[in-house]
Amino acid sequence: MVKPNCDYCGCxxxxxxxxxxRARKKGLPLYCDRxxxxxxxxxxxxxxxxxxxxxxxxxxxxxxNLKRLATEKAKYFQRTYDPAKAAVERKKRMPSHLExxxxxxYRAKKQKYDEIYRTFGTVRVPQEFKEIVDLQKQLAKAVSxxxxxx
Numbered sequence: 234m235v236k237p238n239c240d241y242c243g244c245x246x247x248x249x250x251x252x253x254x255r256a257r258k259k260g261l262p263l264y265c266d267r268x269x270x271x272x273x274x275x276x277x278x279x280x281x282x283x284x285x286x287x288x289x290x291x292x293x294x295x296x297x298n299l300k301r302l303a304t305e306k307a308k309y310f311q312r313t314y315d316p317a318k319a320a321v322e323r324k325k326r327m328p329s330h331l332e333x334x335x336x337x338x339y340r341a342k343k344q345k346y347d348e349i350y351r352t353f354g355t356v357r358v359p360q361e362f363k364e365i366v367d368l369q370k371q372l373a374k375a376v377s378x379x380x381x382x383x
Contacts, residue, residue, distance in 0.1 A: 239265035241273035 236245045237253060240262035246253070247265065256263050264270040278286075295302060333339060348363075 237263050239263065239269050239273075241265075241269040 236247075237257075238244065239246055241264055244265050246263045248263065253263065255261075262273060264273055334343075
């Protein structure tokens with residue numbers, strides 16, 4: 234009787250004939266030992282390919298379990314939140330936040346945001362009203378500059 238070869242390393246498979254027949258019938262690979270079986274079943278994927286597949290899986294998982302994940306996160310936050318510890322962390326970050334708020338790019342962006350959302354909200358306002366508000370700001374600035382309060 235001819236013994237089959239290992240599908241991984243090619244050496245003779247030391248299995249009983251019943252195991253060999255069952256594997257052939259089901260179209261399964263035959264291995265000589267556990268080491269070859271483990272190596273033969275590997276997917277041989279690159280790290281980048283595994284990361285890409287994991288990312289796709291995670292996106293789908295989060296989409297399908299959004300409500301459950303959100304409630305679990307909320308419960309975890311309630312369980313672990315320490316207001317005193319959070320206050321210390323906020324105070325540590327405060328100087329860098331103040332520095333960020335003083336940057337001209339941020340101030341321009343913030344001014345535009347305030348004009349849209351705080352002054353006028355979601356209501357459509359005529360252009361003339363916006364011009365009046367701008368004129369009032371300029372007048373207030375001119376008065377404070379003249380008085381030396383700048």
